[in-house]
Amino acid sequence: MRRKASFFVILILLLSPLLGNVAFAQVQVRVRVMEASNVGSGFDSSLRDLHDQLGSLFSFSSYRLLKDETVSLSLNHPVSLPIPPERSLELTLIDQHRVTAEIRVKITRGGKELLTTLVRLAPGRSVSIGGPKRAEGTIITALSRPKTTQE
Amino acid sequence: MKSRCSSISELLDKYFDQEVTPEERSLVEDHLPSCPACRSALLSMENLRNLIKSPVEEAVERENFPWVWEKIERGIQQEEKPGLWESLWSWLDMISLRQKKILIPAVAAVVILILITAPLLYEKISSYPDLSVVEYVESDTYNVMIYEREAPRVTVIWLFEGPEEEPLTS
Numbered sequence: 001m002r003r004k005a006s007f008f009v010i011l012i013l014l015l016s017p018l019l020g021n022v023a024f025a026q027v028q029v030r031v032r033v034m035e036a037s038n039v040g041s042g043f044d045s046s047l048r049d050l051h052d053q054l055g056s057l058f059s060f061s062s063y064r065l066l067k068d069e070t071v072s073l074s075l076n077h078p079v080s081l082p083i084p085p086e087r088s089l090e091l092t093l094i095d096q097h098r099v100t101a102e103i104r105v106k107i108t109r110g111g112k113e114l115l116t117t118l119v120r121l122a123p124g125r126s127v128s129i130g131g132p133k134r135a136e137g138t139i140i141t142a143l144s145r146p147k148t149t150q151e
Numbered sequence: 152m153k154s155r156c157s158s159i160s161e162l163l164d165k166y167f168d169q170e171v172t173p174e175e176r177s178l179v180e181d182h183l184p185s186c187p188a189c190r191s192a193l194l195s196m197e198n199l200r201n202l203i204k205s206p207v208e209e210a211v212e213r214e215n216f217p218w219v220w221e222k223i224e225r226g227i228q229q230e231e232k233p234g235l236w237e238s239l240w241s242w243l244d245m246i247s248l249r250q251k252k253i254l255i256p257a258v259a260a261v262v263i264l265i266l267i268t269a270p271l272l273y274e275k276i277s278s279y280p281d282l283s284v285v286e287y288v289e290s291d292t293y294n295v296m297i298y299e300r301e302a303p304r305v306t307v308i309w310l311f312e313g314p315e316e317e318p319l320t321s
Contacts, residue, residue: 114290
């Protein structure tokens with residue numbers, strides 16, 4: 001009997017890292033909204049990481065930060081925040097597998113759905129959503145997960 | 152006399168093989184000078200032994216049996232090596248780890264080591280390392296395009312909000 005109990009204790013201890021994986025922690029997502037344009041040049045220092053990425057794909061000369069907010073997502077609890085221009089961004093943590101979070105992203109304008117997407121974000125990765133055009137530039141909304149988070 | 156000779160002749164084999172007691176030896180040796188038959192019998196035994204022994208000893212001296220040693224060495228080399236598990240257990244036996252006093256702390260140490268290293272190993276293995284980060288995109292209102300580049304890793308979902316709008320790609 002004691003031997004069996006010891007075996008199960010050891011088994012549980014061995015499986016504990018896997019069980020920990022099943023438990024959902026909060027996921028931090030950084031939302032940065034910027035205006036990319038060819039008017040002037042330069043970029044905000046808080047956009048340095050994105051500038052390197054987007055610079056390899058687009059030829060905008062200027063990136064101006066309009067909003068920078070970090071939200072904590074819990075499983076199946078949507079979090080909404082207003083983003084320029086007059087839109088709403090809704091983020092929902094759908095699933096989490098190890099370090100990668102599956103997040104549903106909805107962009108609405110006046111209650112009308114403009115975009116729905118499901119993205120997988122690992123720490124250090126980012127997904128940018130381009131559009132719409134505004135004045136001389138284009139609005140880009142970047143979603144990213146910090147590499148060092150206390151999730 | 153005849154009965155004495157008969158009893159002595161029974162001892163001759165033992166005498167020849169040097170298996171007689173001192174008393175029996177005295178009896179045989181006292182009898183032999185006076186009995187030609189027993190002397191003859193003893194001589195026949197010696198001749199027979201020499202007949203067998205000499206050729207065998209000569210053959211052994213000529214032969215050093217190298218093939219025998221080669222065969223033994225080959226047999227040792229070809230002997231199946233013990234499996235990993237057997238080796239481990241024999242090692243455990245050697246250091247008496249099977250004793251509970253040592254085995255339990257050893258198992259506990261291994262478990263602790265696994266518990267410490269397992270999460271680190273799991274962290275190293277990304278869930279979807281090479282797959283796209285965009286699972287799906289839907290827009291009932293506008294056209295949507297996905298730009299992805301691996302180096303540097305860039306993923307952009309472009310929402311075309313008007314027919315005239317185009318992204319400024321390099």
